[in-house]
Amino acid sequence: MASKxxxxxxxxxTRINILDASLQIVKEDGWQxxxxxxxxxxxxxxxxxxxxxxxxxxxxxxxxxxxxxxxxARDMKSAKEKHRLPAKQLEAMWLAYWHFAFAxxxxxxxxxxxxxxxxxxxxxxxxxxxxxxLISEVxxxxxxxxKPTEDEVSVKYYTFxxxxxxxxxxxxxxxxxxxxxxxxxxKTAISGIIRSIND
Amino acid sequence: MASKxxxxxxxxxTRINILDASLQIVKEDGWQxxxxxxxxxxxxxxxxxxxxxxxxxxxxxxxxxxxxxxxxARDMKSAKEKHRLPAKQLEAMWLAYWHFAFAxxxxxxxxxxxxxxxxxxxxxxxxxxxxxxLISEVxxxxxxxxKPTEDEVSVKYYTFxxxxxxxxxxxxxxxxxxxxxxxxxxKTAISGIIRSIND
DNA sequence: ACATTTGCTTAACGGTGTTAAATTATTTAA
DNA sequence: TTAAATAATTTAACACCGTTAAGCAAATGT
Numbered sequence: 001m002a003s004k005x006x007x008x009x010x011x012x013x014t015r016i017n018i019l020d021a022s023l024q025i026v027k028e029d030g031w032q033x034x035x036x037x038x039x040x041x042x043x044x045x046x047x048x049x050x051x052x053x054x055x056x057x058x059x060x061x062x063x064x065x066x067x068x069x070x071x072x073a074r075d076m077k078s079a080k081e082k083h084r085l086p087a088k089q090l091e092a093m094w095l096a097y098w099h100f101a102f103a104x105x106x107x108x109x110x111x112x113x114x115x116x117x118x119x120x121x122x123x124x125x126x127x128x129x130x131x132x133x134l135i136s137e138v139x140x141x142x143x144x145x146x147k148p149t150e151d152e153v154s155v156k157y158y159t160f161x162x163x164x165x166x167x168x169x170x171x172x173x174x175x176x177x178x179x180x181x182x183x184x185x186x187k188t189a190i191s192g193i194i195r196s197i198n199d
Numbered sequence: 200m201a202s203k204x205x206x207x208x209x210x211x212x213t214r215i216n217i218l219d220a221s222l223q224i225v226k227e228d229g230w231q232x233x234x235x236x237x238x239x240x241x242x243x244x245x246x247x248x249x250x251x252x253x254x255x256x257x258x259x260x261x262x263x264x265x266x267x268x269x270x271x272a273r274d275m276k277s278a279k280e281k282h283r284l285p286a287k288q289l290e291a292m293w294l295a296y297w298h299f300a301f302a303x304x305x306x307x308x309x310x311x312x313x314x315x316x317x318x319x320x321x322x323x324x325x326x327x328x329x330x331x332x333l334i335s336e337v338x339x340x341x342x343x344x345x346k347p348t349e350d351e352v353s354v355k356y357y358t359f360x361x362x363x364x365x366x367x368x369x370x371x372x373x374x375x376x377x378x379x380x381x382x383x384x385x386k387t388a389i390s391g392i393i394r395s396i397n398d
Numbered sequence: 399a400c401a402t403t404t405g406c407t408t409a410a411c412g413g414t415g416t417t418a419a420a421t422t423a424t425t426t427a428a
Numbered sequence: 429t430t431a432a433a434t435a436a437t438t439t440a441a442c443a444c445c446g447t448t449a450a451g452c453a454a455a456t457g458t
Binding site: 069072073076077080086087089090091093094095097098102112130131134135138139141142151154155158159160161162163166167169171178180181182184185186188189190191192193194196 | 268271272275276279285286288289290292293294296297301311329330333334337338340341350353354357358359360361362363365366368370377379380381383384385387388389390391392393395
């Protein structure tokens with residue numbers, strides 16, 4: 001019967017509506033504002049019908065995560081295809097990754113669990129700047145022959161922090177990588193940046 | 200009156216009890232399990248008295264964040280003092296940072312907003328492995344003269360990912376750094392790692 | 399002894415995710 | 429066409445959440 005098809009198509013449509021509504025709410029008011037009742041409001045149903053399409057709220061987040069990975073993969077593939085040299089391909093893919101993170105900020109957040117609460121943290125909590133100060137002093141000392149500007153020191157600081165924080169996030173979020181690999185990444189990263197400081 | 204002092208001391212004590220109880224709950228069942236009523240249970244009071252010590256739940260998280268930064272600063276300082284060469288000091292401080300993140304995992308999480316939900320994500324969602332595959336293939340090609348093992352490719356992959364993901368996290372969580380700095384960090388990081396691939 | 403303050407609890411409000419029951423609408427069968 | 433069966437949707441409810449207001453009981457000051 002064709003009517004079965006039509007109904008299935010409608011069902012698939014509301015499934016997508018639920019995902020779209022979720023993303024819309026998150027884009028407007030952030031992840032913490034996402035609730036089943038608000039989703040229901042947007043799709044003009046009541047909350048319980050959502051459970052006919054997703055077994056719970058977590059399943060919605062998971063589906064958005066999958067959506068994110070699909071878009072990311074597509075973007076990275078197309079970036080790769082624009083080059084032939086492996087080095088260029090790598091750069092293009094990572095830049096695509098970077099752009100995806102900000103173009104689809106909300107998806108990236110649910111994919112990798114970055115929350116955005118603490119933007120003005122340093123203003124209300126001076127202690128949060130101590131690590132920055134400690135490290136920057138040493139970086140400046142290390143660069144002192146060149147009399148670096150504060151911005152140049154910042155560049156090095158953020159590179160360091162990115163590597164370490166990135167490694168930590170990844171090791172916390174994913175299944176733990178082998179210790180040897182992690183330690184090697186850590187050491188080579190640190191010494192690599194230190195070496196690069198006086199380039 | 201000395202009794203005033205005693206009472207103030209008791210008040211300070213329950214303040215600390217609240218923070219300790221919070222951390223205990225989080226260590227046992229994760230951040231998402233932390234609730235005012237559960238804190239009250241642990242300190243053997245009812246929920247509303249917590250508001251005599253903290254204006255709301257967010258304030259408790261903020262205080263734990265501060266606690267984290269204090270410990271981190273202490274650890275980094277003492278690591279620095281163990282060395283005289285700036286390069287050694289840097290390495291020691293970042294290793295201290297690293298160790299802090301795992302020794303005080305819960306504090307690090309509330310400080311930088313890393314959530315830990317998706318440990319087995321790759322098992323239940325194959326799409327999550329596509330970016331890894333894409334990049335690894337190119338890295339392997341780039342290293343091909345050396346016939347690298349899968350572990351060696353992983354090292355490079357995770358270094359890349361750490362840098363990019365770390366930069367993204369930082370740019371999302373903190374007030375936005377100037378675009379020029381960010382772009383320079385990105386480019387130098389990427390080309391640095393690419394260069395290092397055939398060391 | 400009475401009044402006042404303090405410490406704490408109970409009760410409540412509006413919100414959350416989720417489930418079960420009741421209701422309405424649609425399709426099927428006689 | 430009408431009755432029975434099935435599907436679609438809502439209402440009601442449960443147990444929890446953060447938070448606030450009202451109430452009570454004990455300690456304190458006068």
